[in-house]
Amino acid sequence: MIKKKWNTFKNMFLIEDIRRTFALLGPYLLKYKRSYISLFLIMLSQILLTIGFAWFFGTITDAAVQNETDKLKWLLPFGLGLLSISLATTYFYTYLESVTINKVKLELKEQVLKHLLLLPVKKTSNMRTGDLMTHFTNDVNCIEGVIGSNLLYLIQLPLTFAAVSVYMFIINWQMALIGFTVIPLAIAIGAVFGILLRNNSRKMFTQISDINSTLNEIFQGLSVIRSFLLEKKMSQKQNSQNQDLFTLEMKNTKLRGFFYIGGEAITSITYITGLCLGAYFVSKSMITVGSLLTFVTLMQHLISPLTGLAGIWGSFQSSASAVERLSNILNEEIELNHLPEYVPSKIKGSIQLKNITFSYDQQKKSIDNMTLDIPAGQTVAIVGPSGAGKSTLFHLIQGFYQPDSGMVTLDHNPAELLPPSVARSSFAYVAQETFLFSGTIKDNLLLARPNISNQELVTAAKQANIHNFIMTLPNQYDTEVGERGVRLSGGQKQRLSIARAILKNAPILLLDEATSALDSESELFVKEALAAIKNKTTLIIAHRLSTIQHADLIVVMDEGKIVQMGRHEELITQEGLYRKLSHLTFKAKEKLPSLKAISQ
Numbered sequence: 336m337i338k339k340k341w342n343t344f345k346n347m348f349l350i351e352d353i354r355r356t357f358a359l360l361g362p363y364l365l366k367y368k369r370s371y372i373s374l375f376l377i378m379l380s381q382i383l384l385t386i387g388f389a390w391f392f393g394t395i396t397d398a399a400v401q402n403e404t405d406k407l408k409w410l411l412p413f414g415l416g417l418l419s420i421s422l423a424t425t426y427f428y429t430y431l432e433s434v435t436i437n438k439v440k441l442e443l444k445e446q447v448l449k450h451l452l453l454l455p456v457k458k459t460s461n462m463r464t465g466d467l468m469t470h471f472t473n474d475v476n477c478i479e480g481v482i483g484s485n486l487l488y489l490i491q492l493p494l495t496f497a498a499v500s501v502y503m504f505i506i507n508w509q510m511a512l513i514g515f516t517v518i519p520l521a522i523a524i525g526a527v528f529g530i531l532l533r534n535n536s537r538k539m540f541t542q543i544s545d546i547n548s549t550l551n552e553i554f555q556g557l558s559v560i561r562s563f564l565l566e567k568k569m570s571q572k573q574n575s576q577n578q579d580l581f582t583l584e585m586k587n588t589k590l591r592g593f594f595y596i597g598g599e600a601i602t603s604i605t606y607i608t609g610l611c612l613g614a615y616f617v618s619k620s621m622i623t624v625g626s627l628l629t630f631v632t633l634m635q636h637l638i639s640p641l642t643g644l645a646g647i648w649g650s651f652q653s654s655a656s657a658v659e660r661l662s663n664i665l666n667e668e669i670e671l672n673h674l675p676e677y678v679p680s681k682i683k684g685s686i687q688l689k690n691i692t693f694s695y696d697q698q699k700k701s702i703d704n705m706t707l708d709i710p711a712g713q714t715v716a717i718v719g720p721s722g723a724g725k726s727t728l729f730h731l732i733q734g735f736y737q738p739d740s741g742m743v744t745l746d747h748n749p750a751e752l753l754p755p756s757v758a759r760s761s762f763a764y765v766a767q768e769t770f771l772f773s774g775t776i777k778d779n780l781l782l783a784r785p786n787i788s789n790q791e792l793v794t795a796a797k798q799a800n801i802h803n804f805i806m807t808l809p810n811q812y813d814t815e816v817g818e819r820g821v822r823l824s825g826g827q828k829q830r831l832s833i834a835r836a837i838l839k840n841a842p843i844l845l846l847d848e849a850t851s852a853l854d855s856e857s858e859l860f861v862k863e864a865l866a867a868i869k870n871k872t873t874l875i876i877a878h879r880l881s882t883i884q885h886a887d888l889i890v891v892m893d894e895g896k897i898v899q900m901g902r903h904e905e906l907i908t909q910e911g912l913y914r915k916l917s918h919l920t921f922k923a924k925e926k927l928p929s930l931k932a933i934s935q
């Protein structure tokens with residue numbers, strides 16, 4: 336009961352939001368404390384300037400009314416002096432604030448990206464690209480509402496309010512009291528609109544994520560969209576999402592508008608009432624005209640902190656949703672402590688799997704109690720029907736996922752105890768889906784490891800049977816391959832990624848369906864390339880059994896288990912899955928006379 340009430344209280348006053356905001360941004364505030372202290376001092380001087388200007392208006396008016404021309408001689412330069420100081424402080428404040436905010440945003444982006452890269456694959460594979468993009472394009476920019484002027488206003492506005500109130504009471508306490516009657520109203524408006532704005536901002540952020548996800552799917556799946564005539568459907572989906580965002584933005588604008596009008600109304604009503612009452616006091620000679628001018632100037636500064644505070648509250652609410660989303664990412668437990676970098680691997684390359692069991696969803700076992708010993712330098716082929724667990728096995732060997740039970744060891748050392756840099760440098764991986772980065776062919780090959788010489792580059796490309804093709808391109812190794820290598824065929828991309836894997840010079844080479852995207856001629860090229868790779872432990876997943884007939888060991892998998900193991904010559908004579916798969920390949924080959932011709 337007490338806990339429930341405490342939670343309601345926390346939700347009402349958004350204590351959790353405040354805690355989360357300071358947990359996320361507190362370290363940055365501390366890091367840039369010098370800038371914030373400077374901003375604070377400039378802000379204090381601005382409060383003094385506010386009082387100074389109010390005093391100046393009153394004094395110069397009284398001097399004019401009372402014909403004290405001598406006073407005007409020094410009041411003019413005094414006023415100009417105040418103005419110069421005010422302009423200078425405003426410039427420095429704006430400049431320093433902007434520099435500080437942008438530095439924090441820059442570092443926050445770096446922190447979030449680094450954290451994402453350190454998360455376990457199990458976590459990141461479930462995240463939507465659109466959501467991830469939104470963190471960088473939207474959320475980080477939204478934190479401005481809590482780290483910039485707003486944060487300092489939280490201090491400045493109460494201080495201004497206090498200084499102005501004291502001065503007003505000194506001039507006339509009855510008039511000062513009028514100003515005070517609006518305080519509860521201004522606070523109430525701020526609180527109500529703040530919560531409404533926050534709820535709306537939350538919906539807006541979710542909508543922006545959805546839009547980014549759809550856009551991402553559209554651009555990634557452009558060829559599928561074209562072949563299935565989905566252009567209209569996808570553009571309708573995107574339009575409707577944009578329309579929903581527009582509606583939310585309009586609601587946001589209305590809320591901000593009402594909020595602004597509410598604040599202005601309170602300010603104006605109080606101002607007019609104060610002015611009329613002041614005029615009455617002047618007519619009764621209770622105060623001077625100058626004091627009235629000073630008073631109405633101060634009155635503006637009394638109300639604006641209140642509505643200003645409420646405005647900051649509203650802005651804080653919008654930022655709070657962004658902070659919540661960023662905190663959700665940063666609260667995810669990371670797997671590594673630092674970003675791993677390439678180190679030459681010293682392991683020989685033997686792999687041991689000891690009673691490995693693994694499930695992605697804790698329900699269906701993708702790998703079921705698997706034990707396998709692969710000596711260093713051997714070529715091992717993994718075959719099996721679709722969904723047998725072959726790719727999962729590669730993920731486990733590379734440590735992308737940890738087994739639920741059992742152990743993977745490299746050179747008989749538990750893989751999970753190896754430093755991540757060592758473990759990851761020990762594998763060169765050619766994935767099912769070839770991914771090339773934007774840039775040139777050379778850029779993509781040089782990514783394999785640091786300090787690759789031109790000679791090594793060309794040798795690896797020759798080994799992967801891609802050099803001759805590269806030389807036919809207009810800019811040869813300096814040819815741009817586009818964001819996703821769009822200008823290369825599937826086979827060319829695959830051979831390029833094999834060259835990249837060779838260049839990594841890792842003791843273990845993992846090829847996942849390396850021949851699946853290849854035509855028969857390219858398959859032969861790749862076959863030769865694989866034959867040329869010596870002194871490395873090579874694990875190949877292949878559907879076309881022709882590629883792996885000379886493997887030292889063939890492991891046949893089905894439903895996460897090893898069902899057969901041996902060399903091609905042994906397995907082909909046995910009843911079992913391998914023979915069935917082999918027959919399927921044979922039948923497929925019969926339909927491809929050109930491949931037959933090339934293979935012979």
Ligand SMILES: Nc1ncnc2c1ncn2[C@@H]1O[C@H](COP(=O)(O)OP(=O)(O)OP(=O)(O)O)[C@@H](O)[C@H]1O
Pocket residue numbers: 460695696701719720721722723724725726727728
């Ligand atoms: N990220 C994932 N989340 C949940 N289940 C998964 C995931 N990846 C694979 N699986 C499931 O694990 C099982 C093994 O999948 P895996 O991709 O390892 O098979 P495979 O033998 O490589 O298949 P293919 O030859 O078709 O690539 C399948 O049942 C698959 O549905």
